[in-house]
Amino acid sequence: MFRKILGMGLATILMCSTLSGSLAYAESKSSTYDASFFENLKQRAIVHELQEHKIAVNPKASIAELLNTVDSTSLKSGNNNSDLKQNLEKLNKSEYIYLTLDGEVYSSEKGYVGMADKVEPKEESVMDATYTETSSLSESNNKHDVSISSKRNPTPWEVSGGTTGTFSRVQLNYDGFDGVNASALLPRAEGIRTGEQPWMYYGFDAKNGRGIEGGFSFQTGQQRWQGYIKNEKYKYSIDTWVNGEGYNSVKFYIDNSTYNAYLLAYYNQIVVMQTSFDFSDLSNMSVKRVTAIAKKNFDGSNIYGSAINGEFSEVVVSKFNSDYYYPWDSYRDYSFWDGSQWFGTIDWPTDYITHFGPSVWIRNPNR
Secondary structure, eight states, X not given: OEETTTGGGOOSBOOOSSOOSOBSOOOOOOOSOOHHHHHHHHHHHHHHHHHHTTOOOOTTOOHHHHHHHHHHHHHHHOOOXXXXXXXXXHHHHSEEEEEOTTOEEEETTXXXXXXXXXXXXXXXXXXXXXXXXXXXXXXXXXOSSSOGGGGSOOXXXXXXXXXXXXXXXXXXXSSOEEEEEEEEEOOEEESOOTTOEEEEEEEEEOTTSOEEEEEEEEETTTTEEEEEEEOSSEEEEEEEEXXXXXXXXXXXXXXXXXXXXXXXXXXXXXXXXXXXXXXXXXXXXXXXXXXXXXXXXXXXXXXXXXXXXXXXXXXEEEETTOSEEEEGGGSOBXXXXXXXXXXXXXXXXXXXXXXXXTEEEEOOTTO
C-alpha cells in the first residue's frame, strides 16, 4: 500500500534541468504568478511527498516546518529516511513550471516564459476513450492478459482511436481515480518511418469529456524521447531522454484540493498544469496507460516501425476519497462495445501487440 499522491516514489510531474522548447513565443510580461504562488505549489508537493511516506503533517504548515518534520520523525523511528530526504531536497530546490488554462507558461525562476503549443482542433490521440454509458456488454475481467479485441476482429473504425495508430491501451472504470504511479521503461523505437510516432503515457478522462495526459513522445529527428503534458487545447514539452531509457519513478496525479495536474520524473523540474476539473469530475474520473505508435489514417496494417520493450511496472493508482495507492489490478478494467465501437482497454490490432509480463512490444507481424 502506498500513501496517496506520491505512492511508491513514482511519478506525476515530468522533470528536467532546463526549460525546453515547447514555447510558441516568449515576451516581456508582468507575471501575476509571483514567488508566493510558486511557494504554494512547492508546499503542496512536499506535503504529498511526506504523506506518501505515511508521515502525518499539517497540510498548511510552512515549508521549513515540513522539512523539519522528516528529521524529527527519523529520530523517533530510528529510520534514516535517506531517499525521502533526497526527494524533499530536490522538491525544495527544483524549478517549478506552471501552465494556465489560457496556455501561458510561468517559471519559478524566470517568470513568464511564453505560450505553450496549441493543440489542433481535430488532433486525435491514440489514448482516446471518450466516455459513453456502458451497457451489459461491459467487460468484467480485470486482467489484461485477455484483450477485448480477442472477442472479434474489429476494423479500425470499430475501435475508439483505431485510425490513429496501433496501441495497447489499459483503462480503469470511471470510479474517481486521481493518481497513477509506476516504474517506467521507455520503448526502444526502431525502423520508424515518416508519419509514424511512438508514444508512452498516462491519461485521465472525466465523464464530461474533459481530459489530460502526460508522458513521453518519440522525436524521430533527434531519435530521443521527449516529456510532455497536454490537455484539449495546449501541449507543453520538456527535456528529452535517450531511446530505451528507464525510470524508477514516473508519477501523474491531480491535486484534489487545487485540481492542478502534476507530472514528475526525477524531481529536477516540476511541471504543473491548471485544469478545468472540479469535484464532480474527480469523483467520476478514469485513468489509463498507453503504449503506442501513432499514424494518421492507420488502416490496421500500414505501420512498419517498432516500439520494443515499453514497460509500466509496479503500477499503483489512487482515488479521490482515499489516502493510499493500491495495485492497478485491484480494480476492474473499463471496456465495452457500444454497438459501433470498442472503448477502453484494448490491444489494437492484436497481431501488432505482444505482452511479456508488464513489457509491451509493438511491431508489424509481417516484418
